[in-house]
Amino acid sequence: MTRTQWASRVGEGDRPASPAGRTAVGIILNPKHPATLRAYAELVPELRNTGAHYRSMTTSVDRSGRWQAEQLVKWGADIVIILGGDGTIRATAPVLAEADILTFLVPTGTANVLSRHIGLRSSRHAIDHCKRTIASIIRDGYPPNLRNVPINTAEYQTADGARHRTEFISLAGIGGDARAVAHHHVSLGLLGYAWGAAQALVAADFTASTGDTASMRDAARAEDTASTGEGTDSGLVWSVMASKVARPAGPIAVFPEARIDAPTFSMLTVGPFPHSPMARCRAWAGIAAACLQGRPEAHPLMNYRRTTETTVTVEYPVPAQLDGDLIGDCLELRVSAGEKTLRVSAPAS
Template sequence: MPRTQWSGQVDEGDRPASPVGRIAVGIILNPTHPATQRAYAELVPQLRTAGAHYRSMTTSVERSGRWQAEQLIDWGADTVIVLGGDGTIRATAPVLAEADILTFLVPTGTANVLSRHIGLRTTRHAIDHCKRTIASAIRDGDPPNLRNVPINTAEYQTADGARHRTEFISLAGIGGGARAVAHHPASLGLLGYAWGAAQALFAADFTASTDFTASTDFAASTDFAARTGETLSTEGTASAPVWSVMASKVARPAGPIAVFPEAHIDAQTFSMLTVGPFPHSPMARCRAWAGIAAACLQSRPDVHPLMNYRRTTETTVTVESPVPAQLDGDLIGDCLELRVSAGEKTLRVSAPAS
């Protein structure tokens, strides 16, 4: 379907009627993903069959989703379906959360981290879920199975000294993990992330000063202390050479391996991971990575001495020289500082029953 036929498509007028049993559905599409076109062509006839009135809007480089979400809310959308990847969700989520709009996800991006972690296995599975849930709501008014996903805050300083503030959903990081994102060829999909990770394995460590605020409940967790041998506190500062620092609310940021086994998408805290420092010898570094891989495959990454975990509500990483940083798998540039805070505002996402 040509892109020019998508933009602002309206089937039944500029504003929906509001009779009982009638649902106005807004659709936000990221047309850069080929899978979006196929999903959209399959979704719309099913919405018509269900009796929903819809309006669709596409994203662009200049307007990546926030403006489209605002327009659909002004139009009168009762619910919004997002067809895209994690970047599209990140752009739209703050607006939809602020308006308390029920949101459906149809994953058509590369990693689709959030969608996977709320139980949407494939694009087809997501479309079927939309159809069933919206049809049920029109017919019976049945409430959907909801996940309340916190919208987190990131503040960062780029290499030119400029300071920025934005929001993200599931993952933030600086150092080696962000280098992997920077080197991944998007055309290869998930294999591109694997290639990027391979490129980043031998990146040099960097000195980072990390300030964190831990959750009180987690600091009292004797189970975690027993497993890690760590003396827990609610606040702390560490300065040391590291390969990467990451804060996550998802267990599997890329692929099937649980890198953050204690992370949960709807948690009020991050699982924070500091990786490194690594030995300088290439052979010793290969052995270290092999040990980390083995620990991850055994679902116990925390037992490896170079994988240091804690749970935090806020983390600030300051570095001596600019280092790549990423949010939700998208590179935000070389940064001197990255601060992430767990959000209180939540996005209401419809998810399959577990």
């Protein structure tokens, strides 16, 4: 069966709105990833065994998840399961958070950053967790092991001068990290990200002005004075990132103080790097060694602070990304920590 044929058959188990007293489970799936198709085939029999009533909706290029989430809210979903990667979660999360719907994640994307940081090791592990927890909810009437994941806000100005506003979950960046995303090869999976990162290492520094408002700096300083810097800087940099996760890519904790449910971002400014290719290679080797030792903040080119809001302004358009998805060349990127939260079911630690 082709992917298109399979997608057209998804939802054969769909029925009219749930009768009173039955748990209604909505499923949002991104069929772009082959892993999604396999996970869905495993998930549906497990849901049937719990006695849950389900409805499935697929994403598309034009409708990446928000519309599907809205339809499931109207349908009356008590629970929504997302089969996809960080991009699918980012598209659906604002709607599900606003409706206060319990959400389960089945990681079938490439990086699956959020899923990894709430303890989901694989799609099979996530499906087992869905089965056990939904059965427990039907039996006992309450969901255990909840994580409240903030929905953060990004406002940015693209190269054409247009201004945009959207939400993101775990990571935002402008500069070298976004160049790595721009050059990665999807077909290679995580190796594709490694290829993109290798190309981004030689990218030129750019001039950026980074500013946190005084009130935001004070809030961050009160939370952790020792790790919070002044929060205002201007000059050459390789990248500026805001993270809520310790390990945005791979096993190394690039943001050791970051937490997915923290009220502040862990901000990182990288660079500036020396012009000489040999000196630049030595600098990257030093950063890699510091990260492997679990002390990335010890390297002088890795500058950390905490804040709830920051604005990065650049002199000429520079690539930017949100949750690992390129949003284009930008002149300005402003990120704000969110107060609205997504209720996510996580496995017991």
